[in-house]
Amino acid sequence: MKKISLNVMPLTQQAFAAFGDVIETDGRSHYSINNGTTERYHDLAKVDLPVQYGRLLINIFRAQPNPLPIPVKMLERHPLSSQTFIPLSDTPFLIVVAAAETDPRATDLYAFLSNGRQGVNYHRAVWHHPLLALEKTSDFVVVDLDSDAENCDEFFFDDNLQVTISALIPDDDT
Amino acid sequence: MKKISLNVMPLTQQAFAAFGDVIETDGRSHYSINNGTTERYHDLAKVDLPVQYGRLLINIFRAQPNPLPIPVKMLERHPLSSQTFIPLSDTPFLIVVAAAETDPRATDLYAFLSNGRQGVNYHRAVWHHPLLALEKTSDFVVVDLDSDAENCDEFFFDDNLQVTISALIPDDDT
Numbered sequence: 001m002k003k004i005s006l007n008v009m010p011l012t013q014q015a016f017a018a019f020g021d022v023i024e025t026d027g028r029s030h031y032s033i034n035n036g037t038t039e040r041y042h043d044l045a046k047v048d049l050p051v052q053y054g055r056l057l058i059n060i061f062r063a064q065p066n067p068l069p070i071p072v073k074m075l076e077r078h079p080l081s082s083q084t085f086i087p088l089s090d091t092p093f094l095i096v097v098a099a100a101e102t103d104p105r106a107t108d109l110y111a112f113l114s115n116g117r118q119g120v121n122y123h124r125a126v127w128h129h130p131l132l133a134l135e136k137t138s139d140f141v142v143v144d145l146d147s148d149a150e151n152c153d154e155f156f157f158d159d160n161l162q163v164t165i166s167a168l169i170p171d172d173d174t
Numbered sequence: 175m176k177k178i179s180l181n182v183m184p185l186t187q188q189a190f191a192a193f194g195d196v197i198e199t200d201g202r203s204h205y206s207i208n209n210g211t212t213e214r215y216h217d218l219a220k221v222d223l224p225v226q227y228g229r230l231l232i233n234i235f236r237a238q239p240n241p242l243p244i245p246v247k248m249l250e251r252h253p254l255s256s257q258t259f260i261p262l263s264d265t266p267f268l269i270v271v272a273a274a275e276t277d278p279r280a281t282d283l284y285a286f287l288s289n290g291r292q293g294v295n296y297h298r299a300v301w302h303h304p305l306l307a308l309e310k311t312s313d314f315v316v317v318d319l320d321s322d323a324e325n326c327d328e329f330f331f332d333d334n335l336q337v338t339i340s341a342l343i344p345d346d347d348t
Contacts, residue, residue, distance in 0.1 A: 025234050025313065034237075034304035041234040043320065051225055058258060058295070058317065060199050060215040063208075084232060086315050088262060088291075117262075121232070130208035139199065141260050141315055143232065146217065 003162045004106045006072065008169065011095065011112040011120070019097040019110075019126045021045040023086055023119035045121035047143065048082040054147030060088070061140045063133035072096055072163040074156045075104055075127040081145035085131065086119030089138040094165065095120055096129035103155055106163050113168055127155065134168070177336045178280045180246065182343065185269065185286040185294070193271040193284075193300045195219040197260055197293035219295035221317065222256040228321030234262070235314045237307035246270055246337040248330045249278055249301040255319035259305065260293030263312040268339065269294055270303035277329055280337050287342055301329065308342070 009015055013022045023044045030039040049056050075098055087093060095112040098104035104127050114120065119141075122128050131140065145151065157163060183189055187196045197218045204213040223230050249272055261267060269286040272278035278301050288294065293315075296302050305314065319325065331337060 023232065023234070025236065030236070033235075037238045037240075038305050039236040040316075041236070043231045043233060045232045047230045047232055049230065056221045056223065056230065057217045058197065058219045058221055058260075059217060060197070061207075062199065062204070062213040062215070064211045066211075086232075086260075086262075088260075088264075090262075090264075131212050142214075143317065 001160055001162055006109055006111040006163060006165050008094070008111045008113050008165060008167065011114045011118050016112060016120065018099060020123045021121040023084070023121060024117060045084055046082065046123065047084065047121065048124045049145045050080065053080045053149050054145045057144055057146045059142045059144070061131060061142050063131040063138050063140065065133045065136050065138070069164040069166040070094065070132060072109065072129060072165065074154055075129055076152055076154050077125050077127045078151050079125045079153060080147060080149060080151045082121055082124050084119065084121040084143040086141040087114065087116055087138060088141060089136070091116045091135050091138045093134055093138060094132035096132065098127035100127055106157065106161055109163065111165055175334055175336055180283055180285040180337060180339050182268070182285045182287050182339060182341065185288045185292050190286060190294065192273060194297045195295040197258070197295060198291060219258055220256065220297065221258065221295065222298045223319045224254065227254045227323050228319045231318055231320045233316045235305060235316050237305040237312050237314065239307045239310050239312070243338040243340040244268065244306060246283065246303060246339065248328055249303055250326055250328050251299050251301045252325050253299045253327060254321060254323060254325045256295055256298050258293065258295040258317040260315040261288065261290055261312060262315060263310070265290045265309050265312045267308055267312060268306035270306065272301035274301055280331065280335055283337065285339055
């Protein structure tokens with residue numbers, strides 16, 4: 001049995017750029033609308049939901065919390081479309097992605113911690129773990145594609161490989 | 175000066191159906207995904223963002239709170255597209271819409287109170303007031319259309335008409 005413990009990194013636009021967008025207001029430009037009563041943080045994600053494959057959906061996902069250590073046994077990806085998750089519960093959650101075009105290896109994995117006010121938009125075909133809520137049951141706005149075409153690949157790591165996340169302390173040096 | 179005070183109704187799917195969708199989990203069907211760890215409340219809004227006119231945007235709007243009484247001096251509408259507002263701050267907010275295809279009259283106005291966990295999706299061309307946060311500065315996820323085409327009509331009520339919202343107590347009999 002080979003065991004790997006993933007380090008968790010803070011979720012920043014720069015660190016996450018290869019996988020998608022961080023949807024947040026901190027540090028983002030904005031401009032006034034509605035006669036000065038509202039600030040618009042404009043166009044925070046590269047949404048990629050090709051209508052030739054289906055229809056845009058707005059959903060709410062309610063995710064159960066995960067106690068540590070969290071096993072990473074599989075990943076999924078959507079080859080046709082992006083997928084956006086924005087937290088509604090102001091609670092940190094984990095993001096696990098892989099920098100791989102084909103089958104991901106354990107060494108391709110990266111884990112990020114959202115502060116609970118940061119959402120993510122996975123770019124098309126980016127390998128990612130399903131929702132990993134922490135602390136409490138957490139709701140998320142999800143914007144994705146409803147398609148009759150096959151749009152979900154799954155990859156399961158070998159049973160002889162045990163990948164876990166054991167601690168949530170972001171490692172700024174990573 | 176003619177004065178009109180709008181009653182505020184609870185925001186329900188049934189009451190709001192003529193104007194758009196209520197995006198909420200309460201009372202909505204759902205199904206399990208992600209190996210049983212997540213409930214998906216699927217397809218909560220009739221999103222209508224025609225790509226021939228532009229590009230889908232995900233934004234965050236930060237709205238300043240409004241003290242009572244709140245004047246309703248104008249409305250706007252987007253003739254080409256729907257527009258979705260989902261609250262991130264778990265704080266009630268007001269929705270003012272008009273049942274009118276052309277210039278709205280004061281008698282066409284309806285006001286609804288979101289409980290702070292309910293979002294709304296205004297259907298294409300529905301007259302609505304810009305964001306009306308209450309209590310505190312409130313953030314909203316906004317899904318709308320970026321278009322070079324003209325996509326915002328504004329209507330201003332006559333200066334001799336004073337429409338206000340003076341109380342937030344929903345009137346269940348309305």
